[in-house]
Every structure is written in structure tokens, then in C-alpha cells.
């Protein structure tokens with residue numbers, strides 16, 4: 001695109017997301033750099049709107065997917081951020097983390113993986129302790145589907161057999177790993193990677209485990225307000241004292257995941273195993289997360305949009321060296337019909353019978 005021609009990014013977001021993401025500060029920075037952010041009217045067909053150099057979206061459903069397909073056929077030069085097929089992989093907590101197990105990264109002393117876990121489809125398997133004897137209490141029960149609904153964030157920490165009674169499969173049972181009460185959230189925007197600290201669940205000692213009753217339900221711990229955090233369980237952790245993981249290690253994982261998942265906009269949650277100080281576990285990956293909580297999000301996102309629509313980024317304009325060009329990963333060609341039937345992964349291993357996406 002000629003640099004004097006304005007770029008147009010159309011966005012289709014739910015009202016809550018629109019409110020948090022489309023801030024005046026972002027609109028005006030984009031505008032000053034030749035990019036117009038335009039709301040897509042969801043009461044009209046996408047194909048009747050535009051032109052858009054890029055369509056930015058966090059919307060689901062068959063109708064929306066069809067509209068995007070139609071739009072892409074009519075507008076082959078337009079970029080859709082991101083492909084619905086790629087996003088869909090994150091809607092299942094097994095296929096989501098499979099992407100981590102598939103990563104091949106050379107690392108020095110630091111290692112990474114995922115916690116031991118199993119997918120449970122029925123109550124018989126849930127109460128058959130032998131079926132998941134490789135998991136030690138406490139475990140976390142997570143809904144298998146992670147589609148952004150309030151229900152998909154409702155979890156429970158299970159301390160013993162009694163705690164299983166309230167669970168409703170399909171769920172993922174995942175070993176709870178003590179990690180010092182702090183998680184690392186890694187935000188990815190194209191090639192840009194930023195790691196921040198957030199509060200998490202406190203450690204559970206062997207001693208404490210004996211005295212705890214069946215289960216503890218919780219939801220979106222890292223987004224709790226300070227009032228919630230002050231209650232006796234969610235006691236405030238000292239985030240300041242926690243050291244961040246090595247930046248180059250985290251960047252390697254982020255870029256590997258970006259290519260593996262074929263996604264440009266996502267974040268992932270990482271914990272540091274308290275038993276093994278240099279072992280990191282990825283526990284969650286989210287599409288198009290709350291970027292407005294990331295310091296300086298306006299600059300990062302504006303640079304990304306410039307790159308997507310083919311305008312020079314600020315770093316290029318200033319001809320500064322050392323800043324990676326933000327390249328857009330091509331749209332995904334994952335075949336969703338290839339969801340195999342396999343079961344459980346423990347730190348990357350998998351056995352027959354749980355849903356695993358084969359790319």
C-alpha cells in the first residue's frame with residue numbers, strides 16, 4: 001500500500017470487548033499513523049461493508065464463519081485476523097495445550113511442558129480412580145470447552161475423592177502444581193511478546209491438603225478485584241518479589257506457539273513449578289485477550305496494524321535497528337475433521353481416546 005493511502009481495519013467485537021479494546025487513545029494513535037479503525041455493523045452482512053484492508057474479530061458461530069469466508073473470496077487481498085479454524089483450536093483445553101507439547105525448542109537449563117492431565121467424558125471414568133491414578137491430589141477440574149462463556153471459566157480445586165461429586169463432565173482433570181501464587185501472562189501480538197506477572201492460586205502444602213474439605217470452586221483468579229483478593233483464601237501475594245522467567249526463553253515459546261497455532265493475537269498463562277525452579281508449565285492459551293491491560297498496548301497494536309495493512313511501522317520510519325518486523329502468520333489450514341480420538345496427555349504424552357487436533 002502506498003504510504004499516503006489510509007489503511008482501514010474493520011473490527012467485529014462483543015460490546016464488552018469493544019469497550020475495553022477500542023479506546024480513544026488507540027483510535028487517535030492509529031489515526032495519526034494513517035489507519036482508520038471502523039466498527040463492523042453486525043446487523044448487516046460483512047460482504048456489504050468495507051472496503052477493509054483487515055478484518056479484526058473475536059466473534060464465533062457458523063453464520064459469522066460463513067460471512068468471513070464469503071468476504072475473503074470477494075476480497076482476497078484483505079487479511080482476516082485470525083482464521084476461525086485456528087481460533088477454534090483454543091476452544092478445547094486438550095487441543096489447546098497439544099500445541100505446547102508439539103513445540104521443539106532448544107533451551108539451555110530451562111525446560112517447559114504442560115501439567116499432567118486427562119479428559120473425562122463420563123461419571124464412570126471420573127469415579128474410577130484407576131483411570132487417572134497418574135494424577136495426584138490436588139487436581140483442578142476445568143470445563144473441556146473454553147469458548148469464552150462464564151461457564152467455561154468455572155473451575156474447582158479438588159482435594160480428595162469427596163470433591164468429585166459436584167463435577168459435571170466433560171472436564172479436564174489437571175494436576176495442580178505449586179507455583180508460589182504467581183502466574184506469568186505472556187501477551188503475543190504478531191512478533192511482539194510481553195510477559196507480565198499476575199496473582200494466582202496459593203500453594204497447597206501436603207499438610208494443608210489433609211485438612212481441606214472436598215473442593216474449592218473458583219473463576220478467573222487473575223482478574224479478581226483487590227476486595228476478593230483480601231479474603232482469607234486469596235491472600236495477596238507479593239508480586240514484586242517474584243522474578244520473571246528469562247525473556248529469550250519465553251520469546252522462543254511464544255514465537256513457536258504463534259507459528260504452531262497460526263495465530264497473531266493471543267496470550268498464554270505460564271507457571272513455574274515450585275519443586276523444580278527452572279521448569280515452566282503452560283496452563284492456558286486465550287485468543288485476543290484483554291490487551292488494554294498490557295502497558296503501552298496502543299503502540300504495540302498500532303505497529304501491528306501498520307504491518308498488516310502494509311504501512312511502515314514507527315520503528316521503520318525512524319530507521320531504528322534491532323526491532324523485529326511484525327509479520328502476519330498466514331491463515332490456518334487445520335482440518336478440523338481430523339480431530340482424533342485419543343486420551344490423556346501427561347507432560348506431552350498421549351494415549352488413544354481423547355480429542356487431539358492433528359495439524
Ligand SMILES: O=P(O)(O)O[C@@H]1[C@@H](OP(=O)(O)O)[C@H](OP(=O)(O)O)[C@H](O)[C@H](OP(=O)(O)O)[C@H]1OP(=O)(O)O
Pocket residue numbers: 016017020058146147148149185220222223267269284286287288289290291293
Ligand atoms: O476481559 P479481559 O480484559 O479480562 O480479558 C479476558 C482475558 O483476561 P487476560 O487478558 O488474560 O487478563 C481472559 O484470560 P484468562 O482466561 O483470565 O486467562 C480471556 O482471554 C478472556 O476471554 P475469553 O472469556 O476466554 O473469551 C478475556 O475476556 P474478553 O475481554 O475477551 O471478554
Ligand SMILES: Nc1ncnc2c1ncn2[C@@H]1O[C@H](COP(=O)(O)OP(=O)(O)O)[C@@H](O)[C@H]1O
Pocket residue numbers: 115140142146152153154155174175176177178179183199200201219220221222269271283284
Ligand atoms: N495446573 C495448574 N496448577 C496450578 N494452578 C493452576 C493450574 N491450572 C490453572 N491454575 C490456576 O487457575 C487459573 C485459571 O486456570 P486457567 O486454565 O488459566 O483458566 P481460564 O481459562 O479460566 O483462565 C490460572 O490462572 C491459575 O491461577
Ligand SMILES: [Mg+2]
Pocket residue numbers: 269284
Ligand atoms: Mg487463564
Ligand SMILES: [Mg+2]
Pocket residue numbers: 146284285286
Ligand atoms: Mg483461558
